[in-house]
Amino acid sequence: MKRITFAALTAVLLLMLAACGGQAAAPDPAAIQEAVDATVAAMPAPEAPAAEAPAAQAGESRLDTILARGNLICGVNGGLAGFSNLEPDGSYSGFDADFCRAVAVALFNDPEAVEFVPLSTQERFTAVQAGTVDVLFRNTTWTLSRDSSVFMDFGPTTFYDGQAIMTTVDLDIAELEGLDAATICVQSGTTTELNLTDQFRARGINFEPLVFEDIDATYTAYNEGSCDAVTSDRSQLVARRTTLADPDAHVILDTVLSKEPLGPAVAQNDSRWSDVVEWTVYATIQAEELGINSANIQEFLESENPEVRRLLGAEGDLGVGVGLDNAFAVNIISSVGNYGEIYNRNLGPDTPFNLERGQNALWTEGGLMYAPPFR
Amino acid sequence: MSQQVATVSHQAPPFWRDLRFLSIAGQVLFVLIVALIAGTLYANVTSGMASLGMNAGYGFMGLAAGFEISQTPIPYNPIDSYWRAFQVGVINTILVSLVGIALATILGIVVGVAQLSTNWLVARLARTYVAIFRNIPLLLQLFFWYFGVFQQLPVVRESIALPGAIYLSSRGLAFPWLEPRLIQQPAGEPTSNVMLWLTVVLASIVVAGAAWYVLKVRQDRTGAQSPRFLIAALIIAASGVLGLMVLQPFVLTVPEFQRFNFQGGQRISIEYAALLLGLTTYTGAFIAEHVRAGIQGIPKGQNEAARAVGLKGGQMMRLVILPQALRIIIPPTTNEYLNLTKNSSLAIAIAYPDLFNVSRTILNQTGQAVSVIGLIMVSYLTISLVTSLLMNLYNRRVRLVER
Structure with missing residues (x-):
């Protein structure tokens, strides 16, 4: 001593x-x-x-940190069925969660090498800025201010959405003007909160917001009648309506309040890492365009089509170019599937949500899903 | 090292056993560790922000906020700046804290005294209340009040109508309220008599204070007792009511149900009510314990002496026991006031737009985490320091004067 x-x-x-x-x-x-x-x-x-800098110093990328760590830390919603939802067995399911897995597969060829971190709307950007999560797949809208002054870099849009309003059938409201002086539930820190204010201001009508931080609290309050209507992305309203006490008593108005392109976000100024996220998403879209899915990928591996061969890494060094394995697209498609498979598994006709592909169809089918060339 | 040892005289113990050296070295070590931690944190934050190209500052606070706030005690419009939104938050925090402190104090005194009641039932009830509310986390209690009690009230379309045009629903309590009566002028803006009426009330308070003082001086000199509190209160009430009748500065507006909400009158939202009730009952339980301790801390002899000189029960409490008990009660109660103010930040869980809630929205819309969190911390610190300053001044007044 x-x-x-x-x-x-x-x-x-x-x-x-x-x-x-x-x-x-x-x-x-x-x-x-x-x-x-x-x-x-x-x-x-x-x-x-x-000092341990949370984000990359000049020259070093978050990609190196993730590869050294051996797993991906993915920020998700965690309370939004269809997108990212915590299941009773502790796993995460949903559209966003599957894209997290796709990135993990691209990096490690292991869909399990991902740690999900549920984040509130308030926490999400700070979590990315501080490096608590590597990437955000959290039904987050791409906006100019978030891309610039909030210090995010957005990847390709994975889901084109629009803001809508859900209200009860017995109020008999056809359009936004019918909601003059109503109380409307909304989640804080969302673009929804701002769009709602904009739209009502533009129409010269009033409303009273009831702003919750927690997604469950928002819908509980709506269900209990504390607010006349609730507003969010249409996909979220569809997903949440299925969990309300009596789904048929609620109606989602046709009015589209805003454009809500939802996609991944990473911390600003790290293009090596953002490239990985971007091209993971593009690979799923390109695969669907070429008709490659998890069931038929073995046949395509023998394809002579140069476009297919480049995507699947049989030709060229495209994977190595973004800091991954050349077979990254093969791995993604065989374990997570192409864009269409991910969509249908979580939001498609066989799910309770039954969301039309609409704008989320491939560009070849009149939608907006378009991947730049794999070349 | 050898230089060190050489300076120590032969009789003295070696420096590592020298108590004076050890105590100074310990303090130096402590300062070094604190400085090291602070330096690391600072460097971490600055390098993290630099790598994102972020800079701390408050320029963004002048931009248009763009979001709506549900409860605005001061005029606020979404095109106003973030500063204005922040001010709304600060005022909402003060509004719930001040009322909460007042109610918690009253509740605490009542329950504190009741705990010492000789009535078995009253004492048991008071003790049970303290045991329950002091030992359940506040957040849970807020959820209970908000989701479990207030949201379970009938929906606004099926409001409970109470006598006097008061309506209770899951939107809150709507009740009649006075609004300034506007008098149309032949030229210019319409005016109202509110300021005139306020002047009358203010003048009557001065008169009542003077009357109270004169009677007090008389009692001190001659011993002649008079109901001076009652007289002062009557003067104020009479001139206030008379002013209302003559000047008619207000009109009564009655809440009426429109399509979605009650219009007119005044409304207390369930968010405010739940937060206020939660903070009051929680903090009231702690204050009750301080009051009980304060009263029990007064020697029994004081009681007996007061009775011996012929003081009645109320006088005994007011003139002998309470002034002494206050010395024990005030310091820990100041703590509770500060806690109540800080705990009001839990409002974020139940959608009350307080300082913390609004600031978090600002943080999220601007992405300026360090700046906004700094601002929140400084705001709470300021509110708390002002509270403790006022309480310390009061404490100095009731402190035992030592000569």
């Missing part, structure tokens, strides 16, 4: 001597004060390079 104390004290003394620049520090208060001042003043400078 005494030895340890002595060692510790010696270390302190050495530190003090070093700080004083060789000047012998007698236990004299003034000298000690000086030593402390000098140490404090010198502190930030030598510490700065050693």
Whole structure:
């Protein structure tokens, strides 16, 4: 015990001597004060390079951190059936969750190598800024301010959505004007909150917002009649309507309040990492366009079509170019599936949501899903 | 090192056993560790922000907020700045804290005294209340009040109508309220008599204060007792009511159900009510314990002496016990006031737009985490420091004067 104390004290003394620049520090208060001042003043400078920066320093990418760590940390909603929902067995299901798995497969060829972090609307951007999560697949709308002053970089839109309003059938409301002076439930920190205000202002009508941080609280309040209507992305309203006490008593108005392109977001200024996320999404879209899915991929591996061969890594070094394996697209398609498979599994006709592909169909079928060439 | 040892005289113990040296070295070590941690955190934040190309500052607060707030005690429009939205939040926090402090104090005193009641039932009830509300987390209690009680009220279309045009529903309590009566002027803006009426009330308060003082001086000199509180209150009430009748500064507006909500009158939202009730009952339980401790801390002899000089029950409490008990009660109760104010930030869970709730929205819309969190911290710190300053001044007044 005494030895340890002595060692510790010696270390302190050495530190003090070093700080004083060789000047012998007698236990004299003034000298000690000086030593402390000098140490404090010198502190930030030598510490700065050693500090663990949450995001990448110049030259190094989050990609290296993730590869070294061996798994992907993916920020999701966690409370939105169809997109990312915590299941009773502790796993996450949904459209966004599957895209997290697709990125994990691209990186590690293992759909299990992903850690899901449920985030509230309020927490999500700070979590990406601080590096708590690597990527956000959290039904997040791509906007200019988020791309710039909120310091995000957005990947390709995975789901084209629009804001809508759900209200009860017995109120008999056909359009937005019918909601003058109504109380409307909304989640805080969303584009929804801003669009709602804009649309009502543009129409010169009033409303009273009831702003919740928690998604469940928002719909509980609506269900209990604390608000006359609830607003969010149409897909979310469709998903949430199925969980209400009596789904048939609620109607989603046809009015589209805004464009809501939902997609992945990563921290700004890290193009090596954002490339991986982008091309993972594009690979699923390109696969659907070429008709490749998890069932028939084996046949396509022998294809002579150069476009197919490049996507599947049989030709060229496209995968290595984005810092991945050349077979990354093969891995994604065989374990998670192409865009259409991911969509149908989570939101399609066989699910309770039964959402039309609509704008989310491929560009070849009149939709907006379009991948740049794999070349 | 050798220099060190050489300076120590032969009789003295070696420096590592010298108590004076050890105590100073310990403090230096502590300061070093604190500085190291602070330096690391600072460097971490700055390098993290630099790598994102982010800079801290408050320029963004002047931009248009763009979101609506449900309860705005001061005029607010979505085209106003983030600053204005922030001010709305601050005022909402103060509004719930001040009323909460007042109600919690009343509740605390009543329950605190009741705990010492000789009536078995009253004392048991008071103790049960304290045991329950003090020992359940506040957030849980807020959820209980909000989701479990207030949201279960009938929907607004089926409001419970109470006598006097008061309506209770899951939207809140709507009740009649006074609004300034506008008098159309032949030229210019319509005016109202509200300021005139307020002047009358203010003047009557001054007169009542003077009367109270004169009577007090008389009692001190001659011992002649008079109901001076009652007299002062009557003066204020009489001139206030008379002013209302003559000047008619207000008109009564009655809540009427429109398509969605009650229009006219005044409304207390269930978010405000749940937060206020939760904070009041929770903090009231703690204050009750301080009051009980304060009263029990007064020696029994004081009681007996007061009775011996012929004071009645109420006088005994007011003139002898309470002034002494206050010295024990005030310091820990100040703590409870501060806690109540800080706990009001749980409003975010039940959609009351307080300082924290509004600031979080600002944070999310702007992405300026460090700046906004800093602003929130400074705001709560300011509110808390002002509260404790006022309470310390009051504490100094009731403190035992030592000569």
